[in-house]
Amino acid sequence: MSTNAKLDNTKRQFDIKLVRQDFPILNEKVNGQPLVYLDNGATSQKPQQVIDAIENYYHHINSNVHRGAHALSDKATELFENAREKVQAFINAKSRQEVIWTRGTTESINLVAQTWGKQNIQAGDEIIVSTLEHHSNIVPWQMLSEQVGALIKPINVKPNGELDFEHFKSLISHKTKLVAVGHISNALGVINPIEKIIPLAHQYGAKVLIDGAQAAPHLVIDVQQLDCDFYALSGHKMFAPTGIGILYGKQNLLESMPPWHGGGEMIEKVSFNKTTFNQLPYKFEAGTPNIEASIAMGAAVDYLQQFDRDELINYEIELIEYATEKAKTIPELKIIGSDCNKTSVLSFILEGCHSQDVGMILDQQGIAVRTGHHCAMPLMDALGLSGTIRASLCFYNTKQEIDELFAGLEKAKMFLM
Numbered sequence: 001m002s003t004n005a006k007l008d009n010t011k012r013q014f015d016i017k018l019v020r021q022d023f024p025i026l027n028e029k030v031n032g033q034p035l036v037y038l039d040n041g042a043t044s045q046k047p048q049q050v051i052d053a054i055e056n057y058y059h060h061i062n063s064n065v066h067r068g069a070h071a072l073s074d075k076a077t078e079l080f081e082n083a084r085e086k087v088q089a090f091i092n093a094k095s096r097q098e099v100i101w102t103r104g105t106t107e108s109i110n111l112v113a114q115t116w117g118k119q120n121i122q123a124g125d126e127i128i129v130s131t132l133e134h135h136s137n138i139v140p141w142q143m144l145s146e147q148v149g150a151l152i153k154p155i156n157v158k159p160n161g162e163l164d165f166e167h168f169k170s171l172i173s174h175k176t177k178l179v180a181v182g183h184i185s186n187a188l189g190v191i192n193p194i195e196k197i198i199p200l201a202h203q204y205g206a207k208v209l210i211d212g213a214q215a216a217p218h219l220v221i222d223v224q225q226l227d228c229d230f231y232a233l234s235g236h237k238m239f240a241p242t243g244i245g246i247l248y249g250k251q252n253l254l255e256s257m258p259p260w261h262g263g264g265e266m267i268e269k270v271s272f273n274k275t276t277f278n279q280l281p282y283k284f285e286a287g288t289p290n291i292e293a294s295i296a297m298g299a300a301v302d303y304l305q306q307f308d309r310d311e312l313i314n315y316e317i318e319l320i321e322y323a324t325e326k327a328k329t330i331p332e333l334k335i336i337g338s339d340c341n342k343t344s345v346l347s348f349i350l351e352g353c354h355s356q357d358v359g360m361i362l363d364q365q366g367i368a369v370r371t372g373h374h375c376a377m378p379l380m381d382a383l384g385l386s387g388t389i390r391a392s393l394c395f396y397n398t399k400q401e402i403d404e405l406f407a408g409l410e411k412a413k414m415f416l417m
Contacts, residue, residue: 105213127179
């Protein structure tokens with residue numbers, strides 16, 4: 001192995017003080033207080049490297065891709081397609097043709113519903129989703145089921161917030177055409193047992209779509225090892241800009257699916273007699289793409305991959321364990337989603353306090369959390385809740401910030417109880 005190859009394989013040592021310096025917004029003040037950003041489940045903050053990638057594109061490269069016969073277009077195309085290959089490696093897709101640029105997880109799921117779904121799901125067929133799902137992995141299937149006459153069957157959730165795998169086993173049958181389930185619950189942080197769900201679904205001939213929006217920043221994703229048929233994720237959850245994401249699909253499935261949007265880029269030849277469509281991945285990428293966001297997503301992948309991902313995962317586990325122990329010291333605090341396999345999300349209620357009121361008092365102290373139903377109304381209904389307070393942590397958070405959260409909760413109790 002050459003010296004350069006050895007250097008390429010060297011991982012950056014995780015140092016929380018240096019990592020925080022990568023994220024300019026963490027130096028901001030909110031309501032006169034230092035920002036404590038604990039809303040990573042809604043969107044992540046962006047490192048300087050990602051911000052620089054956007055700025056560099058507009059300062060030095062700005063041009064359309066795949067079309068121009070000039071140097072700027074060539075450079076834009078090179079960076080755009082390099083970013084696709086970085087995402088391919090990030091999720092371990094077999095080929096770059098299996099990585100489709102979309103606006104995010106929501107569009108990716110809708111794309112599958114309105115192409116593969118319309119082709120393969122008919123009246124009387126069944127679609128299984130889980131009660132833990134974000135609305136983006138429920139509503140597209142409801143729309144499809146209304147269009148074709150299919151039936152949606154939800155997997156129950158246990159009282160502790162876990163997906164009820166035994167109930168899933170009772171639902172799956174040869175009528176099941178698709179299982180659509182999240183890798184991680186955005187509302188509770190629960191990690192679903194997709195390694196068991198996928199092979200069981202395949203035994204019955206069903207395809208599996210995984211909503212990986214919450215998993216991308218927290219877990220190592222290997223779509224080949226998972227053997228899922230589709231995997232969707234959003235850039236803004238994993239330190240990239242908003243408005244960009246990907247749909248992974250097995251190549252044979254993507255090739256069999258019709259285009260969703262029509263226009264430039266997705267065509268091979270257009271005439272009034274017949275239009276032929278482009279090859280993968282461009283068949284699903286009509287119109288001018290979100291070029292700078294795609295390039296910046298490649299930069300976000302580079303940022304994550306410079307670390308030993310296990311080191312980041314272990315640090316986040318340390319954070320959530322610390323927060324959980326702190327939570328146990330407040331008698332009025334009830335954790336929602338406990339004693340289960342989960343990532344760095346603390347979802348809870350303060351008994352006697354409305355979650356929105358708590359969130360407002362925390363905001364006055366510069367502490368950003370999410371309150372409400374978290375786009376997971378069926379889950380909240382199943383748990384008998386109107387909503388929760390959610391502190392979603394990331395590897396740039398600290399134990400000191402968790403201490404500040406709980407100091408803020410004590411102040412909230414003084415005002416509200």
